[in-house]
Amino acid sequence: MEKRAKGRTLMSYAPDIKVVDCTLRDGGLVNDFFFTDEFAKDLYRANIKAGVDYMEFGYKASKELFDVKKFGKWKFCDDKDIRAIVGDNKTDMKISVMADVGRCDFKKDILNKKDSPIDMVRVATYINTIPAAVAMIEDCTKKGYETTVNIMAISKSNDVDIDAALELLCQSSVGTVYLVDSYGSLYPEQARRLADKYLEMANKYGKKVGIHAHNNQQLAFANTAEVVIMGVSYLDATVSGLGRGCGNCPSELLLGYLKNPKYNINPILRFIENHIVPLRESGLTWGYDVPYLLTGLLNQHPKTAIQFIKEKRTDYNDLYLELLDSF
Amino acid sequence: MEKRAKGRTLMSYAPDIKVVDCTLRDGGLVNDFFFTDEFAKDLYRANIKAGVDYMEFGYKASKELFDVKKFGKWKFCDDKDIRAIVGDNKTDMKISVMADVGRCDFKKDILNKKDSPIDMVRVATYINTIPAAVAMIEDCTKKGYETTVNIMAISKSNDVDIDAALELLCQSSVGTVYLVDSYGSLYPEQARRLADKYLEMANKYGKKVGIHAHNNQQLAFANTAEVVIMGVSYLDATVSGLGRGCGNCPSELLLGYLKNPKYNINPILRFIENHIVPLRESGLTWGYDVPYLLTGLLNQHPKTAIQFIKEKRTDYNDLYLELLDSF
Numbered sequence: 001m002e003k004r005a006k007g008r009t010l011m012s013y014a015p016d017i018k019v020v021d022c023t024l025r026d027g028g029l030v031n032d033f034f035f036t037d038e039f040a041k042d043l044y045r046a047n048i049k050a051g052v053d054y055m056e057f058g059y060k061a062s063k064e065l066f067d068v069k070k071f072g073k074w075k076f077c078d079d080k081d082i083r084a085i086v087g088d089n090k091t092d093m094k095i096s097v098m099a100d101v102g103r104c105d106f107k108k109d110i111l112n113k114k115d116s117p118i119d120m121v122r123v124a125t126y127i128n129t130i131p132a133a134v135a136m137i138e139d140c141t142k143k144g145y146e147t148t149v150n151i152m153a154i155s156k157s158n159d160v161d162i163d164a165a166l167e168l169l170c171q172s173s174v175g176t177v178y179l180v181d182s183y184g185s186l187y188p189e190q191a192r193r194l195a196d197k198y199l200e201m202a203n204k205y206g207k208k209v210g211i212h213a214h215n216n217q218q219l220a221f222a223n224t225a226e227v228v229i230m231g232v233s234y235l236d237a238t239v240s241g242l243g244r245g246c247g248n249c250p251s252e253l254l255l256g257y258l259k260n261p262k263y264n265i266n267p268i269l270r271f272i273e274n275h276i277v278p279l280r281e282s283g284l285t286w287g288y289d290v291p292y293l294l295t296g297l298l299n300q301h302p303k304t305a306i307q308f309i310k311e312k313r314t315d316y317n318d319l320y321l322e323l324l325d326s327f
Numbered sequence: 328m329e330k331r332a333k334g335r336t337l338m339s340y341a342p343d344i345k346v347v348d349c350t351l352r353d354g355g356l357v358n359d360f361f362f363t364d365e366f367a368k369d370l371y372r373a374n375i376k377a378g379v380d381y382m383e384f385g386y387k388a389s390k391e392l393f394d395v396k397k398f399g400k401w402k403f404c405d406d407k408d409i410r411a412i413v414g415d416n417k418t419d420m421k422i423s424v425m426a427d428v429g430r431c432d433f434k435k436d437i438l439n440k441k442d443s444p445i446d447m448v449r450v451a452t453y454i455n456t457i458p459a460a461v462a463m464i465e466d467c468t469k470k471g472y473e474t475t476v477n478i479m480a481i482s483k484s485n486d487v488d489i490d491a492a493l494e495l496l497c498q499s500s501v502g503t504v505y506l507v508d509s510y511g512s513l514y515p516e517q518a519r520r521l522a523d524k525y526l527e528m529a530n531k532y533g534k535k536v537g538i539h540a541h542n543n544q545q546l547a548f549a550n551t552a553e554v555v556i557m558g559v560s561y562l563d564a565t566v567s568g569l570g571r572g573c574g575n576c577p578s579e580l581l582l583g584y585l586k587n588p589k590y591n592i593n594p595i596l597r598f599i600e601n602h603i604v605p606l607r608e609s610g611l612t613w614g615y616d617v618p619y620l621l622t623g624l625l626n627q628h629p630k631t632a633i634q635f636i637k638e639k640r641t642d643y644n645d646l647y648l649e650l651l652d653s654f
Contacts, residue, residue, distance in 0.1 A: 010516060187584070188515060188553055189337060215545070217580055218615075222549030226515055240617075252617060253544055256624040257514070269643040272617060277641045288545075288615070290567075290579060290599060297583040314604045316596040 003196060005231030013260035016233045018053035020210070021251060024074050025056040025098055026236075026243035030286050033058055033072030039275050040074075040085050043239070048093050049267035050255060054120060057082050060099040060109050076109075082117045094119035098150070099140075101125040101132045106139055113144030120146040122178075127157045130165050134172045141173040148210060148234065150178040154194065155185045155299050166198060170205035176234050177202055177209055181223065184216025184246055184296040188226045191219075195227040210234025213249050215241055215288050216296025220249040225257055239268055240276045245302035246292035285309060290316045298323050330523065332558030340587035343560045345380035347537070348578060351401050352383040352425055353563075353570035357613050360385055360399030366602050367401075367412050370566070375420050376594035377582060381447060384409050387426040387436050403436075409444045421446035425477070426467075428452040428459045433466055440471030447473040449505075454484045457492050461499045468500040475537060475561065477505040481521065482512045482626050493525060497532035503561050504534055508550065511543025511573060511623040515553045518546075522554040537561025540576050542568055542615050543623025547576040552584055566595055567603045572629035573619035612636060617643045625650050 058074030241247035385401030618632035
């Protein structure tokens, strides 16, 4: 019944699957990247024990564009700060950072791979800045990095543009193209349709496909699990879904689902107990809530919902009417 | 790509869809059915305005087996108590109650339809008590009610038994057979496979199929949305997912998804603001949390997770090891 990659069943595992932990990076959007070193170190250790394939430390943001005093260090991910956590990272887990088109000084700030603890650079782009993304990809490839490209807000784009973008990107040196549901608006049948499109193009050019989902409609894990069946192999997750607004696909759900014997849920459960419970108790809020459902439903950026929750408003019906006004 | 009932697209609507609000019934499992009359009345009004097709008030539980002092009135659903909320219910919304095999005195407590405000009796059974369920169905049909049968804990049953149960039930006078994911353990591909089986048998005998999902793995809405495409038409939901443990498919997600023009999310948003926010503030807890994920993952009854949360424990890893012991 399902469109299913060869040999993938609910009982088996797919050796090509890579779990990418984005807790510090997407979670940093909740607390402006002010994580303690203990949090980062324990997360690093937990991810290694859990069999996670990549841990993303944060962004390589431009220090000319962003005030370093206003953000924690993982907004900028200096190599020395990563080394302070991972040393020489003599483990099987790789390190990634995200670099936004137009918001980083990649030529200067991203060193040659041989001089850096970073293994993979993930280039985040909107669909109208693909050529700039390609320039970044080629620069990073030349420097020796693995690369991915994450086309954000794809639910706002039309099929013709998506096809053209995928063709351009797959002709670059990028390793993996990500399906990103920035607004958490995709239903499983839409996620499958897009995954099908991405996989077809990726297979043609020998690329991998990844997914980064948001939980506005409680579909982040569902959409991730659905496209895994089809052959999507790079899977973004964050511990307890920590991430902007409604958050992401929770690592504990994903690791519980995947059958690859290398994955292990226990270290993540311990990390939740030791670090996520106190984080919630400290007043940090994220995760599914009605305002995020409403922006997801209307395929809008979550900023209005984030502000609504910050103001401790609960007049959900008024919010819905406001959102409809800007539909 | 999907197995899709004729004419169902994401843009269209299916006129045969019926939304069944179970907020008082499944939610009653969280607070022993102690809802205020104001809550019940406002929910009734909100459901009518939202276009909900059936509102389930609670259980018809035996007063000989259960102590009426220990539970609120919706555990027993006396006709007079329903009438106090709905009067003669001169609306398009129908009223349902649930009756558990072995835990009700249906012959005595369920009056003739012509003397009752109830329209539909939902018979809840385990797979090993199907003949008793059929006896209840026939009694209720004879009394003039619409009926459904809800085969609980289906994720613990094997295909041969499910086939036999479906055949027996579809040969009865029942109107709708429900796929019930009691433990929230079904992944979408499993929910689709079961829905396919239920629909095949139901179509053969001219019955409808319903779904009642739990949210242990954040899949209640996803599974519901997935089987809607295939032709499942009776859809259980509760406002904000209020229900035992991790709760159910949230009405606001479902009503946002369905395209039938009769459905309207606004009254539910208002109800959340006026009644669900205070209910949470009063200390009542339900909804997705790590312990429920773990029982769902291991296909177990949520009681261990409910107790764990009641004791305010957060040693999730120890809980997982305990659950594995009884796997």
